[in-house]
Amino acid sequence: MYRSLHGHLGEKEIELVNHQIILQEDLVSATRMLKEGSTRLATVVNSKDFNDVGIAELLMTAAKAKLSILKAQLLENSGNLNRLRKKTKKMNDESKHYFYKLYCFC
Template sequence: MSGIVPATAALLSNVQEAYSCYIKDNEEQQKLIKNIDVVNVTRAFDTKHERLEENEIELLNEQKNLKQELLNATKMLEERSTRLATALNNKASDDVGTAEALVTAANAKLAVLKTQLIQNNENLNRMRKNRENE
C-alpha cells in the first residue's frame, strides 16, 4: 500500500465538520477569555475602589481624632492661661514659671495638631479628586 488515502465525499464532509467544530470551539474559548478579562478588570477596579474607601475612612477617623485632640489641647491652653493669669495676679513667681511652661507646651501641641489636620484634609481632598477622575 502506498499510504495515500482516497478523498471521498464522506472524508471531505468529516474534515469540514471537524474544521467547523474547531472554529466554533475556538470562538467560544475567545469569548470565555474576554469574559474572564472583563471579570478580572472589574475585580481589580472593585478592589481598588474598596481600598480607596478604606483609606478615606481611615483619614476621616484620623481627622476626627485630630479634631478631638485639638479641642482638648485648646481647653488645656485655656486652663493654663487662666493659671498664668492667676499666678501673675498673685505674684507667685514659682507658679508663673510653671504656667508659662505649660502654655508654651500647649501652644506647641496646638501647632503640631493644626499641621496634621491640614495634611489630613489635603490627603482627603486629593483622594476624593482622584476618585472623581477615575
C-alpha cells in the same frame, strides 16, 4: 480590578476621616491646655504669688507646640482626603462614562 481599587479608596477615606477626628480631639485637648495655662498665668499675676508661674509657662509652651504640630498634621490630612476624594470622583465619572458608552452601543 476596579471594584477592588474602589473598595481600597473607600477604606483609605474612612482611615483618613478617622485620623481627622482624632486630630480634632487632640486639638480640643491642646486648646484646653493652653486655656488652663492662660488662666493660671492670670491668677499668678493677679495674686502676685509667682510660685506657679513656671507651671503656667510650661502648660502654655507645651500647648503652643502641640497646636503647631496639630495644625500641620490637620492640613496634611485634609489635603490627602481632598486628593483621595477627587481621585474617587474621577474614577466614578470615568466609570459612568464607560458604562454609558457600553449602553449606547448595544
